[in-house]
Amino acid sequence: MKQLALVIDLNVCVGCHACVTSCKEWNTSGPAGFLADRNPYDADPSGTFFNRVQTFEIGAYPKTETVHFPKSCLHCEDPPCVPVCPTGASYKRAQDGIVLVDYDKCIGCKYCSWACPYGARELDQNQRVMKKCTLCVDRIYDESLPQSERKPACVLACPTTARLFGDVNDPDSVVSVAIRENGGYQLMPEWGTNPANHYLPRRKTQISIHEDELIRVDNPLKKERQLPMPGSEEQTLDDITSW
Amino acid sequence: MHPAFSVIFLTTLIGVGQGLFLALYTGQLYSVVNVLPVQDSHSFYGLGSLLTLVFLLAGLVASVFHLGRPERAWRTATRWRSSWLSREVIVLPAFIALTALYGVINYYDLNPVLFSLNGEIHVELSLVVGGVNTVLAFALFFCTAMIYACVKFLQEWATPLTVVNYTLLGSASGFSLATAFAAYTGSGLVAFYAAWAVIITLAAFVTRIASLLRNANIKYKSSLRSAIGIRHSNIQQKSCGFMAGSFNTREYFHGATKRKFRSVKWTFLLLVFPLPVLLIGIGLGTSQAQVFALAFAIQYLGLLAERWFFFAQARHPQNLYYQTA
Numbered sequence: 001m002k003q004l005a006l007v008i009d010l011n012v013c014v015g016c017h018a019c020v021t022s023c024k025e026w027n028t029s030g031p032a033g034f035l036a037d038r039n040p041y042d043a044d045p046s047g048t049f050f051n052r053v054q055t056f057e058i059g060a061y062p063k064t065e066t067v068h069f070p071k072s073c074l075h076c077e078d079p080p081c082v083p084v085c086p087t088g089a090s091y092k093r094a095q096d097g098i099v100l101v102d103y104d105k106c107i108g109c110k111y112c113s114w115a116c117p118y119g120a121r122e123l124d125q126n127q128r129v130m131k132k133c134t135l136c137v138d139r140i141y142d143e144s145l146p147q148s149e150r151k152p153a154c155v156l157a158c159p160t161t162a163r164l165f166g167d168v169n170d171p172d173s174v175v176s177v178a179i180r181e182n183g184g185y186q187l188m189p190e191w192g193t194n195p196a197n198h199y200l201p202r203r204k205t206q207i208s209i210h211e212d213e214l215i216r217v218d219n220p221l222k223k224e225r226q227l228p229m230p231g232s233e234e235q236t237l238d239d240i241t242s243w
Numbered sequence: 244m245h246p247a248f249s250v251i252f253l254t255t256l257i258g259v260g261q262g263l264f265l266a267l268y269t270g271q272l273y274s275v276v277n278v279l280p281v282q283d284s285h286s287f288y289g290l291g292s293l294l295t296l297v298f299l300l301a302g303l304v305a306s307v308f309h310l311g312r313p314e315r316a317w318r319t320a321t322r323w324r325s326s327w328l329s330r331e332v333i334v335l336p337a338f339i340a341l342t343a344l345y346g347v348i349n350y351y352d353l354n355p356v357l358f359s360l361n362g363e364i365h366v367e368l369s370l371v372v373g374g375v376n377t378v379l380a381f382a383l384f385f386c387t388a389m390i391y392a393c394v395k396f397l398q399e400w401a402t403p404l405t406v407v408n409y410t411l412l413g414s415a416s417g418f419s420l421a422t423a424f425a426a427y428t429g430s431g432l433v434a435f436y437a438a439w440a441v442i443i444t445l446a447a448f449v450t451r452i453a454s455l456l457r458n459a460n461i462k463y464k465s466s467l468r469s470a471i472g473i474r475h476s477n478i479q480q481k482s483c484g485f486m487a488g489s490f491n492t493r494e495y496f497h498g499a500t501k502r503k504f505r506s507v508k509w510t511f512l513l514l515v516f517p518l519p520v521l522l523i524g525i526g527l528g529t530s531q532a533q534v535f536a537l538a539f540a541i542q543y544l545g546l547l548a549e550r551w552f553f554f555a556q557a558r559h560p561q562n563l564y565y566q567t568a
Contacts, residue, residue, distance in 0.1 A: 045486070071484075071564065086321070087318035110494065
């Protein structure tokens, strides 16, 4: 079964928030209505975002690493937010595994947001319904867009390609390969929610150079020595190759 | 979690209503088997049901304030197969309707004897309706509590003690109110209800203390390490992604100081358990209805604090992402 998801590479995310702003831009302009944005340029701004980038510092100074951590709905394969919904507004699509909210059915009881351990859902202050990442469902199937643009807005916006998009249940997809080859992991695996979105860990890129490799020895193996002429009875290169 | 007053009032008010109905029906059941004197169905069971309805409807009104889109509330009955909230939304109106029916049957004395057992015990219509409604009362306690108990990663709630506490605390407040009601109506059941109110209150004290002890020693399954998947003992959050508030910082944090948080706990431990028991004892000694009413009022105030604490105590794992909030 198809399960669309994002894979976020913490090794290359630089925390620029381009995914946050492009997500807001796309999703506040869509047919589902705008996302709340109270006091955007004032004191105490507050609004609905589907995606947030947080920053953590790992280790003790001076041996620290800064990790930027983008987080949106993880589109769990066993989403705890769906069965608790009393109206059926919260649902998981069978055809591609995207967890969605039907904004016309949602009563804004907030129960699904309590049932999400990741805090991925936000109640919209204006529409008073629950909102969350849709994986840009109104974009990825839009045939009026060129094929290369049928991806979530955050994926297209990322300047470092820290965000990959694809079907995690297809073993040959770009996301499955990335998860497999780079140790991709899920968040809070202890709850059995089986999130579809994966994160790629920090990776050390190292090469090892021996001391003798640092000093160039002129032609140590004498590779460029002129080869002796073959004798007239011996095979030449032309005899043993077939060009 | 941020305690929402709509839910605090909803759960405490319907708890009183359910407990009061259980008290009324217990009295009726005892009188049928001739253990207790028969009460006037018009003034006692009829008006008692009306009082129950007042609490249930007040709870229903309170619940509306919790919804962002109350005009769509009718949709909540559709997912009873998977959602405890949906089940509660079905059982609550059914309980209200049967309580109303029970009240009408008693108030207008439309109470034919359906059949008799051994020629002595006469089973009337109200007894059957009340019996079905008793099942609904317990089902409603169960549904209400399971809304919280079924969310497994809210570990303070995910325990059978949640169901036990909702049932016992609701019943205790209902029996306290029944004591006051019996005293005001001059019924002979005052001592009976008072005894049960004390017994249930003490039982609730034991189970609530048990849940407090359990939650004090809780081992959280999630940590910041599992939340962001970085296995390091020293992780500090530097930014939560925005500078002001969001739904995530408003909905999941109670925002009270440690001191207020602790004082609410001691307030409810005092107001729900020892004070009402003491006042009920004084009431039995002085036979003053006002003392019983005061006992109920204090217990109800205590229950508001208890419910506030119940919500505030739950630590949502998403808070791990908001260390600096």
